[in-house]
Amino acid sequence: DVKVTQSSRYLVKRTGEKVFLECVQDMDHENMFWYRQDPGLGLRLIYFSYDVKMKEKGDIPEGYSVSREKKERFSLILESASTNQTSMYLCASSSPRGIRETQYFGPGTRLLVL
Amino acid sequence: AQKITQTQPGMFVQEKEAVTLDCTYDTSDPSYGLFWYKQPSSGEMIFLIYQGSYDQQNATEGRYSLNFQKARKSANLVISASQLGDSAMYFCAMSQMNTGFQKLVFGTGTRLLVSP
Numbered sequence: 001d002v003k004v005t006q007s008s009r010y011l012v013k014r015t016g017e018k019v020f021l022e023c024v025q026d027m028d029h030e031n032m033f034w035y036r037q038d039p040g041l042g043l044r045l046i047y048f049s050y051d052v053k054m055k056e057k058g059d060i061p062e063g064y065s066v067s068r069e070k071k072e073r074f075s076l077i078l079e080s081a082s083t084n085q086t087s088m089y090l091c092a093s094s095s096p097r098g099i100r101e102t103q104y105f106g107p108g109t110r111l112l113v114l
Numbered sequence: 115a116q117k118i119t120q121t122q123p124g125m126f127v128q129e130k131e132a133v134t135l136d137c138t139y140d141t142s143d144p145s146y147g148l149f150w151y152k153q154p155s156s157g158e159m160i161f162l163i164y165q166g167s168y169d170q171q172n173a174t175e176g177r178y179s180l181n182f183q184k185a186r187k188s189a190n191l192v193i194s195a196s197q198l199g200d201s202a203m204y205f206c207a208m209s210q211m212n213t214g215f216q217k218l219v220f221g222t223g224t225r226l227l228v229s230p
Binding site: 009031040041042043044045048050056088090092094096097098099100101102103104105106107108110 | 118145146147149151156157158159160161164166167205207209210211215216217218220221222223
């Protein structure tokens with residue numbers, strides 16, 4: 001079974017703090033993704049990575065950065081957290097298969113920025 | 115632009131009954147894929163079923179089937195014989211290739227409640 005794990009289920013941070021969200025997958029997938037999920041908006045793509053040290057912006061990259069130093073690990077960084085970044089963050093991974101590519105998700109991190 | 119629409123914010127069904135969750139999509143690309151995911155209260159998105167735009171038959175996976183009507187651009191999820199454990203949020207998503215990479219676009223979800 002595909003296993004995607006995220007470092008924290010719940011996080012509480014203060015405005016201006018630097019926040020790291022970690023994601024690890026054990027299926028040797030090339031692709032990894034970070035989404036945020038907000039009520040009424042569905043999931044929106046922040047960044048994705050198709051290889052080690054490679055990254056591409058998604059639909060809402062502002063205020064975020066990412067790091068992928070190892071194939072199995074993809075980190076999302078909030079350089080200076082703001083209250084509008086309070087959200088559920090979901091990590092996913094997949095193996096490239098064109099339109100049939102299935103993304104497998106982690107359990108999510110609920111981040112509250114005070 | 116690609117778009118997924120789920121018009122039912124919430125649905126109720128009794129245990130053992132069938133339920134249909136609606137999904138319509140908008141794209142001008144002839145090649146695309148359609149996915150359904152389940153999200154229980156625990157938060158994890160669980161892949162349920164996939165349908166490709168060129169697939170001739172409707173996809174089925176156990177109690178899940180996808181009612182794909184290409185001309186109407188709809189991809190409704192049918193859950194047969196509902197169980198209490200089916201209570202969750204359900205998301206429809208569409209995949210397309212964008213600059214060589216797959217991109218998933220999600221709908222806003224439908225919350226399903228199964229009652230005893």
